[in-house]
Amino acid sequence: MPRYLAILWVFVKNSMQNEAAYRANLLTNMLLTVVGVTGSVAGVLVIYSHARTIQGWTLPETLALLGVFTLMNGLINTFIAPNLNEFAEGVRKGTLDYTLIKPVNSQFLTSFQRCSIWGLADVLVGLGIVGYALLTGFEQGVGPVQVLAFSIASAAGAVIIYSLWIGLATIAFWTVKIDNITSILQAFYNMGRFPVQAYPLWMQRVLTYIVPVAFVTTIPVQALGNRATPLLLAASVLVAVVMLYLSTRLWRLGLSRYTSASS
Amino acid sequence: MIATFGVYFTTQWASFLAYRVVFFLYSMWAILPPLIYLAVWSTVAGAEGIAGWSEGQFVAYYLTFMVVNHLVGSIEIHTASWEIQQGEISGRLLLPVHPGIRTLASNAGFKTIGMIVVVPSVLLLAAIFRPEFHTTPGMVALGLVATIIAAALQFMIGYTVALFSFWITRADAADQLNMVLLFLLSGQVAPLVLLPDALRIAASVLPYRSMLSFPVELITGQLHGVAVVVGFALQVAWLVAAWFLMQFTWRRGVRRYAAVGG
Numbered sequence: 430m431p432r433y434l435a436i437l438w439v440f441v442k443n444s445m446q447n448e449a450a451y452r453a454n455l456l457t458n459m460l461l462t463v464v465g466v467t468g469s470v471a472g473v474l475v476i477y478s479h480a481r482t483i484q485g486w487t488l489p490e491t492l493a494l495l496g497v498f499t500l501m502n503g504l505i506n507t508f509i510a511p512n513l514n515e516f517a518e519g520v521r522k523g524t525l526d527y528t529l530i531k532p533v534n535s536q537f538l539t540s541f542q543r544c545s546i547w548g549l550a551d552v553l554v555g556l557g558i559v560g561y562a563l564l565t566g567f568e569q570g571v572g573p574v575q576v577l578a579f580s581i582a583s584a585a586g587a588v589i590i591y592s593l594w595i596g597l598a599t600i601a602f603w604t605v606k607i608d609n610i611t612s613i614l615q616a617f618y619n620m621g622r623f624p625v626q627a628y629p630l631w632m633q634r635v636l637t638y639i640v641p642v643a644f645v646t647t648i649p650v651q652a653l654g655n656r657a658t659p660l661l662l663a664a665s666v667l668v669a670v671v672m673l674y675l676s677t678r679l680w681r682l683g684l685s686r687y688t689s690a691s692s
Numbered sequence: 693m694i695a696t697f698g699v700y701f702t703t704q705w706a707s708f709l710a711y712r713v714v715f716f717l718y719s720m721w722a723i724l725p726p727l728i729y730l731a732v733w734s735t736v737a738g739a740e741g742i743a744g745w746s747e748g749q750f751v752a753y754y755l756t757f758m759v760v761n762h763l764v765g766s767i768e769i770h771t772a773s774w775e776i777q778q779g780e781i782s783g784r785l786l787l788p789v790h791p792g793i794r795t796l797a798s799n800a801g802f803k804t805i806g807m808i809v810v811v812p813s814v815l816l817l818a819a820i821f822r823p824e825f826h827t828t829p830g831m832v833a834l835g836l837v838a839t840i841i842a843a844a845l846q847f848m849i850g851y852t853v854a855l856f857s858f859w860i861t862r863a864d865a866a867d868q869l870n871m872v873l874l875f876l877l878s879g880q881v882a883p884l885v886l887l888p889d890a891l892r893i894a895a896s897v898l899p900y901r902s903m904l905s906f907p908v909e910l911i912t913g914q915l916h917g918v919a920v921v922v923g924f925a926l927q928v929a930w931l932v933a934a935w936f937l938m939q940f941t942w943r944r945g946v947r948r949y950a951a952v953g954g
Contacts, residue, residue: 457865468872471891472881479743479886480736612717616724628731631820 436533437541444546458547466554469495469622484626489562491624494650496558497583498621501590501645503551505618509594511545513611517601523689536680540595559653567654578652578662585669586645590618592672593640595680602683614640621646644668696789700797708805719806722762723813726880730754733882734821743886748824749912753883755814755823756911757904760835761880762810763803764843764904766850769867771798773854776949777861785946792851792942799847827913834920835911841927846903848934855938858945873898879905885914899934902927 448455473495477488486494516539519525528538563571597610621642625633637643644665651657708715730751737747745753772795775781784791853870856863875881877891877900884892884905895901906923909915915923 454862457862461865461868464869464872468876471876475882475887475891476732476736478888483732483736613720616720619725620728623728623732627735629735629821632731 433533433537436537440541440544441546444544448546455547459550462547462550462554466499466551466558469499470558483624486624486626487567489565489567490650490654492565493559493562493567493653494624494646495622496555496560496562497586497646497649498555499558500552500555500583501587501621502618503548503553503555504587505590505594506548506551507546508541508544508548509591510548510611511543512540513594513598515543516598520601520687525687526689529684529687535684536595536677540591563653571653571655575653575655578657579649581662582644582649582652582657582665585665586649588669588673589641590645592669592676596672596676599676599679599683602686618642618645624650641668641672693793697793697797700794701801704794704798704801705805708801712805715802715805716809718767718802719762719809720813722765722806722810723758723817725875726754726757726761727817729881730817730821745883745886746824748822749826750883751818751821752823752825753908753912755818755821757879757908758814758817759810760839760842760908760911761904762806763839764846764907765803766846767799767802768795768847768850768854769864771795771854772851773857773863773867776855776857781949785949795851796847803843825912827911831913831915832911835907838907838910838924838927841924841931842903842907845899845927845931845934848931848938849899849903852934852938852941855941855945858948873900874903877901877905878903879908883914884909896926899930902930 470492473488473491476483477491481487483491516525519528519539525539528542529535531538593614594611597614600610617636617640620628620632620636625636625643625647628636633643648657648661648665652662733742733745733750733754734747736742737745737750739747741747741749772792775784775791775795781791784794849870850867853866854863856866860866877884877895877898879895879901884895884901887895895905902923906927910920910923
């Protein structure tokens with residue numbers, strides 16, 4: 430484990446050095462983050478200018494949820510998204526060979542070797558929104574217990590969204606092209622901007638059982654607002670563990686189909 | 693000119709059909725983002741309604757929005773901008789036809805093909821969510837005219853932004869800024885009448901209402917009398933302005949163009 434963390438740190442450091450060479454680009458990306466988040470926040474404010482709550486969710490709670498959404502989006506953009514297209518190319522051209530011959534877990538390398546640090550701006554802004562939402566007032570007080578529950582639920586959420594992405598990406602072993610599949614996942618993930626309770630029942634079911642976006646944004650914020658039962662937290666962790674396990678199984682299965690490509 | 697467009701249109705259509713899955717998925721982007729706001733607003737409206745809007749009216753508004761959104765949307769940042777960045781436009785500049793005609797044909801081809809996905813999806817959603825339309829055939833007809841103007845307007849603005857690629861490598865940043873404004877001010881996050889005054893005025897002063905919201909307002913029967921005339925006048929004014937802006941950007945850009953690659 431410490432070895433993998435050290436490797437991850439090397440990837441992040443490399444990425445920082447690369448990006449530092451393109452400072453104007455970095456500035457543009459930060460500007461885009463700010464503009465995008467301002468738009469999302471304004472959208473939430475417009476809805477709350479007409480309604481006091483959405484199915485029991487107050488404005489600070491929905492803002493906190495938007496913060497978690499932005500944070501997770503930042504993690505996806507930093508670590509997962511830049512790697513996936515590279516991976517699909519690797520399957521098509523046979524350059525995945527270079528990943529496989531390294532003495533490190535191939536799923537780990539494929540997921541994290543190319544990170545793009547400007548996504549971390551989203552992570553920071555997301556945390557900022559959560560902090561602001563907490564200051565403007567959650568109805569119940571937020572103590573260490575809630576923060577702990579929130580951390581557990583968020584970690585589980587991050588694992589779930591990671592497993593979904595990598596699981597879908599693995600399909601590239603069979604179909605070679607994946608950008609379409611991932612764009613559909615992105616569209617579903619966008620529904621995590623609002624608590625699942627804001628959607629009709631059939632959509633709630635889809636977002637809980639089929640594409641479990643509910644675990645990524647809704648449940649962590651419920652935990653923060655002291656509205657998640659220990660059972661719900663346990664379920665969240667269980668789903669995360671099962672999905673991570675399934676994603677590694679799928680990865681192995683896909684890998685056994687990989688035959689490289691000759692030139 | 694029309695014959696050239698026809699040939700381009702047929703070839704683009706054929707090439708899109710070859711990659712149909714991709715284009716079907718792209719068309720979902722006109723539907724899924726507004727679906728979020730359709731669901732949230734109809735939940736908020738509930739049985740009593742909100743700000744004078746019933747649940748069914750929100751549904752009718754957003755379903756109309758999805759179809760219009762697909763018909764007017766700009767895709768030039770993916771087509772024209774790409775051509776310039778990759779230097780593919782070099783060869784096309786030598787032809788005795790403006791490269792923009794080909795870009796326009798891709799746009800029209802994508803939209804006609806996309807309807808194969810958009811129409812059934814919207815009908816399915818209509819069966820699930822139960823829209824409530826209060827409109828007249830006349831308003832729908834006027835709305836279709838406004839949709840065509842809005843499509844022309846979005847094409848010109850989208851093409852102008854794509855042409856920024858002549859100067860900068862990150863024209864997509866300008867496009868994303870445009871998208872955020874479109875999200876807020878074109879009636880996606882909420883029907884414009886429900887926006888706070890400042891944003892609603894901004895939507896009319898800037899071209900964003902004319903680019904998408906106005907035809908939707910017409911089709912759903914929100915506008916009467918003078919408001920209809922004013923809306924069309926704004927659309928035409930923006931159309932003329934966008935035309936000159938596009939011409940200006942094109943002339944300056946081509947003069948500055950230096951092909952990349954070998």
